[in-house]
Amino acid sequence: MSTAVTLKKTDANIALHDIKVVSLPRPVLKANQALLRIDAAALNHRELWILKNMYPGIKFDSVLGADAVGRITELNGESGHFKVGDRVVVMPSQGWTSSLRGPEVESEYFIRGGTESPGIFTQLFAADQAEIFKAPAYLTDIEAAALPLAGLTAYRTVFTKGQVVKGQNVLITGIGGGVALFALQYAVAVGANVYVTSSDDSKIERAIQLGAKGGANYRKENWEEQLLKASNGQQIDVVIDGASGPGADTILSKVLVLGGIFVTYGQTAGDFKFNIMHILRNIEVRGSTMGSRAEFEKMLEFVEKHQIRPIVSQVFEGLEKVSEAVECMKNGVQFGKMVVTVQH
Ligand SMILES: NC(=O)c1ccc[n+]([C@@H]2O[C@H](COP(=O)([O-])OP(=O)(O)OC[C@H]3O[C@@H](n4cnc5c(N)ncnc54)[C@H](OP(=O)(O)O)[C@@H]3O)[C@@H](O)[C@H]2O)c1
Incomplete structure (x- = not known):
């Protein structure tokens, strides 16, 4: 049997759906699959959106979770790439192989967990061998579990969409977030001048220790003036944003340089209007998401080359603690990823 964390429907008057820990039969491998013993798993903001019923394609009673690291305990068919005992991320x-534009067939694309695609908050997971990759050897299990979804989203957002290069001024909003912290590490690694925003001054200080040049607290009045002071009055070439909302207008009108690029991968703070003033400033708004399998491989190479270690905010022991981790995420106290260890 395999303990797993599933999504349970609650009645419509309750604000959140529920999480239920269940015992499922040991998975039976299909051709070219590997059985993984999961050692650690990580949360993403999407689990919270799913529980709030604000995520597309939710499937009740399905296993939650998109991120984990595990060891291969059984192989059905030999791809030649793996052996029993290898430590892998999934x-x-x-359903997205390599197109730079997006999934090749939109209707066949699924993100793992809480959808048609079974999630990975489970002791045992059957994965297609084409979808597993050796975990970077220098990372601990906890760090490796934190890498896949946020690491990939940040890679596509910073490089494929943002085209960030050395010497550019880059702003990363909401630096406490999992994706934002990877974006910070990646942009610093290529030599960009990185600035950040946060609701918490101490998170800005921690970002400076990770290589940011400065930042501003988005909860404060005229935060953009503080930000431009930190950059010696230079406007920003590329913004990497996961919040959108009212702050986006300020960024598009005042913070970005003429013709600057605003890449957004999320709307934690709501949507925003792209208005005539932004058009007249020649601003480019680009949507971004997680990436393709090809981008995932490139991300793993990049992370290894620069010896980047995922920033882990909190570790919870046991799959039973997923609800507690979600509560912490709701309160926005995190600086980086929430990871859950998996006991056997
Ligand atoms: N498109 C995709 O494929 C994709 C992939 C991954 C994530 N996302 C989306 O991206 C967003 C972030 O995801 P995550 O997993 O990194 O989330 P997370 O770890 O929960 O972080 C959320 C962060 O958002 C920041 N934030 C909240 N309100 C803000 C505001 N008004 N202005 C600026 N920042 C604000 C906070 O930063 P501070 O604590 O510093 O204040 C918070 O730490 C979510 O909406 C998620 O659904 C989308």
Whole structure:
């Protein structure tokens, strides 16, 4: 049997759906699959959106979770790439091979967990061998579990969409977030001048220790003036944003340089209007998501080359603690990823 964390429907008057820990039969491997013994798993903001019923394609009673690291305990068919005992991470989605534009067939694309694609908050997981990759050897299990979804989203957002290069001024909003912290590490690694925003001054200080040049607290009045002071009055070439909301207008009108690029991968703070003033400033708004399998491989190479270690905010022991981790995420206290260890 395999303990797993599933999504349970609650009645419509309750604000959140529920999490239920269940015992499922040991998975039976299909051709070219590997059985993984999961050692650690990580949360993403999407689990919270799913529980709030604000995520597309939710499937009740399905296993939650997109991120984990595990060891291969059984192989059905030999791809030649893996052996029993290898430590691997799993591609957090299915159905996107290499197109730079997006999934090759939109209707066949699924993100793992809480959807048609079974999630990975489980002791045992059957994965297609084409969708597993050796975990970077220098990372601990906890760090490796934190990498896949947020690491991939940040890679596509910073490089494929943001085209960030050395010497550019880059702003990363909401630096406490899992994706934002990877974006910070990646942009610093290529030599960009990185600035950040946060609701918490101490998170800005921690970002400076990780290589940011400065930042501003988005909860404060005229935060953009503080930000431009930190950059010696220079406007920003590329913004990496996961919040959108009212702050986006300020960024598009005042913070970005003429013709600057605003890449957004999320709307934690709501949507925003792209208005005539932004058009007249020649601003480019680009949507971004997680990436393809090809981008996942490139991300793993990049992380290894620069010896980047995922920033882990909190570790919870046991799959039973997923609800507690979600509560912490709701309160926004995190600086980086929430990881859950898996006992056997
Ligand atoms: N498109 C995709 O494929 C994709 C992939 C991954 C994530 N996402 C989305 O991206 C967002 C972030 O995901 P995550 O997993 O990194 O989330 P997370 O770890 O829960 O972080 C959320 C962060 O958002 C920041 N934030 C909240 N309100 C803000 C505001 N008004 N202005 C600026 N920042 C604000 C906070 O930063 P501070 O604590 O510093 O204040 C918070 O730490 C979510 O909406 C998620 O659904 C989308």
